[in-house]
Amino acid sequence: MATMTVQIAGSPDGMPLRIKLQQVERWRKLKAFTLVLPLLLFILVAFVLPIGRMMFNAIHDETLLTLMPQTSAALSVWDGKDLPDERVYAALAKDLKQAWAQKITGMIAKRINYELPGAGGQVTSSARKAITLSAGPYKAALIEISPLWGQRDVWSLLKRGHSAYTAYYLLRSVDYQYGPESQIVASPPESAFFRNVFLRTLGISISVTAATLLLGFPVAYLLATLPPKTSNLLMIMIVLPFWTSLLVRTTAWVVLLQDHGIVNDVLMALHVTSQPVELIFNRVGTMVAMTHIQLPFTLLPIYSVMKTIPTTHVRAARSLGAGPFYAFWKVYFPQTLPGVAAGCLLTFILCLGYYVTPELVGGATDQMVGHFVALYTNEDLNWGMASALGAILLTATLLLYYVFNKLVGVDRLKMG
């Protein structure tokens, strides 16, 4: 059988055509892949790797393990029931003295403070006083220096610190934390606000998406039904802000909406109000500016779907006796749904990650997850927390991106 194939499909150099074709095909694939390879590698190294590392940061924290090595080691055999024994306290004293000498007490204090608010100060002062302890027994002496060392919760924390991995940051992102016995408990009300922030982010994103749909749909419909000349002209009005710098548009909103800005001047000139209305540095300003930025993102996909719907459908419905609204609702509207879904999903995905706009036109209670990712990175230096919040936000975004991909397909993304 095999020889027959060779005889029938044999090429001059004796190789079967099927294999030869396969080779050519493979060679073509390889060539195509080689073209993509530079960018793929670049994106993997300069983008995917950093993001992966950030995600890793959310569960990886070696602070206590590396900065308090002796205490960590000594605690590995502690049963977690009573206070640890003298050996552990001696290790603690050593670690504290060393930390003080190397000026790293601040970092230890900071880490402990995350989980035991208020304990950081005592860690620092303990380290400052521990340098005077020259000989044991350390247990009584350290508890004398600070009652902190007589509490079980700090020891549970240090014992957890023996592992380089921690779920603390992720737990904290959803308002849970570790209790005194390393069990998972709800965060106390004064520090439980992350769920609130996530809900707020969700709420703002949904409202902005709804607003853009409400404003964008009629315009898309108008554009799709107008003759090309007029619609092209109106299209410029939509695309121009789209391609104007985000900061420029934000500036414009600040100028328009501030207490003595143009909008308030107009309102007061029309005697709608006698006092300036608060329009900026609050939810109103955030929503207005975000809706303005996102409107083209929702509108354009709807428009491009509407352009493909033949006008004959509605006319046929009308001629069959349907009222204008009935025809629109039952015949036209369902056909626009793919565009509506694509536009809304795109806007919703982009809204989730907003940072600059709420920062510049919102108030303290309008800040979304992005703000806290930046805050914990830049000001609080709590990189674990920033990573955990970022990881959750990213996961949500990627899930939606997957849905978008399934529904619309990235290939069909177009610009302008």
Place this chain on the structure above:
Amino acid sequence: MRKTLMVALAVFGQAAGTLASAKLAFAGDQLTIVSWGGALQASLRKAVFEPFTKASGIKITEGEYSGEIAKVRAMVDSKTVSWDVLDASGTTAWTMCAQGLLETIDWKKLSLDRAKFGDVGKYDCGVPVQVSAVIVAYDKDKLPNGPKSISDLFDTKKFPGKRGLSKGPVPNLEWALVADGVPINDVYKVLRTPEGVDRAFRKLDTIKKDVVWWTAGAQAPQLLADGQVLMTAAYNGRITNAVKESGKHFEIMWDAAAQGWDYWVIPKGSPRLDDAYKFLAFGGSPQPQADLTRYIPYGPSNKDALALVDPAVLADLPNTPERDAIALHADNIFYIENGDDLRQRFTSWLAK
């Protein structure tokens, strides 16, 4: 595997970084100096940066920041320090020093008399430059009977309307306690107890919905000028300068003014240490310090500089004896120990 990859990338990164900076570096000596922007930086430019460049031939690239330690930490940790000198304010400066992020200053190399700086010269990681104060300012045209004490800031019945505050625990917690009846000298004693912290936040709760928060010093006079707020916490110099420039009738209320020293500090591992020292020596000398007061009324740290200050300007400085007596003096040790905790708590409180 991850480690080797990181190392390989680090080598590549360093190489690429040096390559780029080598290509773009300007000829001759230069220093990157980072300060707080706005009126302060403009004043520093005229009184300190430009005379320094003239005297030493060292060019200065200016930068601005809002006191974030994160940038310094990231640079120091990754050994890519590109800020040579930094203008750091009291608690931030002390915290960075305690965390080992700054060079310890060898005063012998500065040719400055440390004794001339009195108590503030006891800081190890920098040269004190000037003292400023966070005060409460209001517009006399809109509020002829302005606030008289810090309790008025918290009195929304007597003064209904928005007030601007700095977005952070300092000095809002202190002010809250003073307004709640704690004697000004006991503020940190009370804040050291958990009940004291709760008490401060409870007091802040009473005005939370009336506050516009600002993050950069330049925002405060702007908020006042725009009429976005009735009164605002602000740096005294920014207000005095706004009055000079715009002709507005802003008034300063000095009760419980939160004094803070600024220091010139050097991030650990600065590659241009010698030039940075030259700049610190210059910044600590009397003449530029006295000159600075001509542009912005912040008190000089060098006692010799006081003699050179224009008597007319003295009235605007925050550290005259009578203002010193009613001022709030920051407890830097307290902030080294509790700063993180309070910031964390403040973030949570604000986000609700």
Place this chain on the structure above:
Amino acid sequence: MAAFAYASPIEKSWYYLHWLICLAVLLFLIAPILAIIPLSVNSVSFFTYPMSGLSLRWYEEILTDRWQGALHKSLFIAVSVTLLSTALGTLAALGLSRPNFPWRKLVMSLLILPMVVPVVITAVAVYFFYADIGLLNSYTGLILAHTTLATPFVVIAVSATLVSFDYSLTRAAAGLGAPPISVFFKIMLPLILPGMVSGALFAFLASFDEVVVALFVASPEQRTLPMVMFSGIREQISPTIVAAATVLILFSISMLSTVELLRRRSQRLRGIRNT
């Protein structure tokens, strides 16, 4: 839709209402931009109408070192980003458009990812990463980070011009004896050129307008125009910022027109092929 003669009064009023709503929305879109442009030639630093007088002083202020320095840095960074991302993105788009490219959808989604991931996350991730490998506060770092953000635009734009590309054309050329190089330059390049140029323009704008990543990874030495504007907006909106904004708007308009012209040209080119 038009107001037909046979339309009922309700339909007619609905028609006019629809127009009214649309005009209001369009006004909402364009108003902020129109409202601030005149203020850039206001002689005083207030943002109220009517303006008291005209002056170009704010434009003069843009000519000072602070703005000019930032502009030069922004241009340098954006041009480098454009070159890098256009090269990488065009190659990738060419590869992706080949028939039977393996795992096309997966690779494409991966390459588009930087456009979808919230910028603040990219910024923070890159910041941590650069802190490790020592690229913080360098031009190289900022350019590489911006390039990741810009390549998706190039990939999309170039891919769009290749969507209906007929590969029998290249085969025909090859069959007629053209070496691969001349096939590329004579057949592929003219077709993808409009996509490349518009992709490059988008890439340029993506970097030129980018502030979040810059805030995280750049130092004062790399202070870009958006960074200057960002601190300006946060501290105080001066007419100088509005003047700078106006210049940028005019700049985007010219960019936009270029892209539009190119798009038409590309359609025309492909239109010729189709007939």
